[in-house]
Amino acid sequence: MRLSEHRYKTITSIAGPLLFVQGIFSARIGEVVKILTPDERQLEGEVLEIREDTILIEVFAETRGLDIERSSIVLTDTLRTASLSPDITGRIFNGSFVPIDGLPMFIPEKKMPISGFAINPTARARPEEFIETGISVIDGLNTLVKGQKLPVFSCSGLPSKEVVAAILKNSRTMNAGTDPSGNRTKRESDGFIIVFSALGLTFRDYSYYMHILKEMGSRFVAFINMADEPAMERLLAPRFALTVAEYLAFDKGMDVLVIITDMTNYCDALREVSTAREELPGRRGYPGFMYSDLASLYERAGRIRGLNGSVTMLPVVTMPEDDITHPIPDLTGYITEGQIVLSRELHQKGIFPPVDVLPSLSRLMQRGIGEGHTRSDHRKVSNHLYKYYAKGRDLRRLEAIIGREGMSEKDRIMLDFTDAFEREFVHQGMTRRTVPETLDAGLNLLKRFSL
Amino acid sequence: MRGRITGISGPTVSVDMKGLKLYELVHVGNAMLTGEVVKLEEKRAIVQVYEDTRGLGPDEPVQGTGMPMTVKLGPGLLSGMFDGLQRPLYKLKDLSGPFIRPAQDVSALDPAGQWVFHPLRKKGDEVGRNEMIGYVEENHFQHFIACPHNSGGRLSWIADGNIRIDEPVGRLEDGSGIAVYHEWSVRVPRPYIRKFSPYEPLVTGQRAIDFLFTIAKGGTAIMPGGFGTGKTILEQSIAKFADVDIVVYAGCGERGNEMAEMIEEFEHLKDPWTGSSLMERTLLVINTSNMPVAAREASIYTAITMAEYYRDMGYHVLLLADSISRWAEALREISSSLEEMPGEEGYPTYLASRLSSFAERAGVVETYSGKIGSLSMVLSVSPPGGDFTEPVTQSCLRTTGTFLMLDTSLAHRRHFPAINWFQSYSLYRAELSGYYRENVSQKWEEVQMSCRDLLQKEEALREVVEIVGLEGIQDPDRLLLHAAEMIRTQFLNQNAYTDDAFSSLDKTLASIERILDFYKHAAERLKQGAAIDEILSGISF
Ligand SMILES: Nc1ncnc2c1ncn2[C@@H]1O[C@H](COP(=O)(O)OP(=O)(O)O)[C@@H](O)[C@H]1O
């Protein structure tokens, strides 16, 4: 404990989001620092590195306007925490956890460090209950389960925003229960909530999402960082979101779906810090520690043995240059449990959501589907659709070379199936389909083509 | 010996302290975090801290232990799950709940553990260094207890029956005790008398491996592949089915859910070779991607030291690591915080030598107790962007005996295990062919040749078909394509989620022979004038 608040006026240099301050002997790593600008604005930062009496501070705000002579810093003796309370539901905050919905800050029930703690692997329960997103290609072929992290890989210009909107509006979880006549059923659970974290949002997208959040009542918590707000806040917002999610899940027993869009903006902020520290850049200029850093977010998804709730994560990644081997989607794919890949080609055909089934995968799907979860024929329907669609896609390449006339009757039927699959099964516009509706749509297709 | 912290950057801490040794274990800060000395300078030491350094400040105390980083070796390790520093994860959970908190000091071995000791030697016997003097029953294994590696002599006393883990089981005439457990520096390979070249296959139950790209007991295998190519499923399948005594699985920098799934599965599955619970022969070292990076670097050494310990008792031990790339990346993070001159892609220049000295710890050996034991390794590699020219894959390639290249395009077609049959190879093929000939079938190599030949021809034909279509090629070629497809879909393809997940060597051979026989007969009939469509419609997929 420090007895008095001391203002240090010993800043020696400022580089991008970083400050060097001299003559400090009592800072701690991760300690929150207040920075007072010449015009008495107050910014926040964190101690990143300590060398003898010099500390390096990462500033989570715009550093423009800071100077060496008149700016000062104050150590707060605390690590960064998130305030938590059940009253947080339905609220909207900025990337620094300040309410932006015109309402006052709630009174916290507790505070937790935002970096979180790793779940002990032996304490994890394996994910096996599905979440219905209302989207056929996801629910039917790439089922999302509670505790999973499943990213959406998009390209610039593709409607990832609309896909997120559909999920925000339509996703729900089911609880086992009984219907009025005593049969075992699944019914929609009311313990489901979405924590939405938007990073680097344009004003246009902001209005779009606000519209959707308004209709969601109190079944969400949102952290919104705008495109013109400090990039460094993008490193904080997902951590606030996940700390809130863990609280709602593991303290309050809720099923929480965390949607983060867009992780590419997060990674760019990470790169900015690394560059300012003059670290040796890794692949395409991204820092070498990006894998561990991303894992410190994504791995917070999960379920815990003996506890009710769950944290499920759906990050959106816009692949620079449409390149899936770019470090951002690549490292994400190495950590997450599958990926939903959007395709430019399908989008051009007017198909929504434009999900390319072939490279998409939900690794945890197997445990979450079938008898007692979705429907007993789920696995079969899904395998058949995938198999025939894959075959049809191969045939399309052949068709491009030798023409439809040169192909056998059987192959031509397969090509027709492939088109129909895209137009009728993948494509659904903004309508919501339940899992049985999705499976029936698949079955009907297979039947129609006698497959 | 004490000093104080003068600087902190990530997991790297500098300390104004003299007299420390390189790789000495130290306790850092008020919280007593575990660290290792990684660099010594004139006035300061650089310490790698194996836990989260958040909250740590300058001037906090640092204390040397005079000891290197060690693991505890003794009965009670099997079925255990440890973090990278060998702390038992179940006990950590009991202590601090579902989330891991830093600075929990818990012994890997249960201090209250009681065992029944069966002496193999008696009072008055002369025993040498590292010699086994008796055993306790650990699960269904005889867990041998040996004389320390630095002393031997005449036994003045030896225990019989119930013993405690913290009391000696024997005493030498010079008064020194023989302990039930001992500590061993993880960075030092355990010694043995001599090494042999591998002479026996490590049966994995995976047809593509056992038949085409065999792994040897005492050998090394790597499987590089982009994400989603099936590295983890393959590692875990091998962990389930390999015909070894003991499996040490290092989950190195990968997913927590994956480990949870594995733990739950292994607790319910049976060892296909002995029928006892699979967990009984398994030992897990887990550092998931969100656990401290520095401990990740240590975790594979923790794992291999425990593996060598059981090898020394004369067991066949298999070390699996998923993924060795995460270890290399941890090494890179440490190296960069030490401000070392980086080599290719930022990896330290000693990456290749570290990897090869690690791989050298595999082998079939004669142990000090005169037994034959083996340590085999199967390591997965996660090349960024699926690009195999990167340094970790390339360094591994130089040391490995079996190279299983996992192919993204096969995985996209859901062909699993996605082992590319043109690029992969096994250097043990010649060495082990005798074994297969004598123990499975005289025809083993011949069948192998026919299989490879078919696949090769298919590849050439595919290129033609891409241009002219299936209708444009001759009937014998269509038949060949068909047979090759059977090999791919019915033989090489092996679904890990079905009963087909394990295939014995006999079953593997029968399965490929069935396809080759079909091909031979069909070709015969074709020659005699049968119509191709008739032949092909007679078989079903
Ligand atoms: N042998 C197999 N049988 C069936 N499916 C498999 C097999 N191997 C991999 N898969 C599929 O591929 C997915 C990814 O496999 P995984 O081992 O997790 O890949 P990696 O570790 O290389 O990223 C699995 O979730 C599963 O759907």
Ligand SMILES: [Mg+2]
């Ligand atoms: Mg894996």
